Amino acid sequence: MIAKYVVFNIMKLDLNRNAEVVATGNSKSKLRKVYSGKAYVIKSIDDREEW
Numbered sequence: 001m002i003a004k005y006v007v008f009n010i011m012k013l014d015l016n017r018n019a020e021v022v023a024t025g026n027s028k029s030k031l032r033k034v035y036s037g038k039a040y041v042i043k044s045i046d047d048r049e050e051w
Helices: 028-034
Strands: 005-013 019-025 040-044
Touching: 005 028, 019 028, 028 040
Parallel strands: none
Antiparallel strands: 005 019, 005 040
């Protein structure tokens, strides 16, 4: 099963300037409680069946 949300740490970048993935989950409110602050961005994943 694919998670609905991904948390990125925008203060940690890799060599290609991509933000580091910190966590994934299905509950946006739980992710907000754990990962709050300016460094973290929560993005929704597109849940289409076909690409």
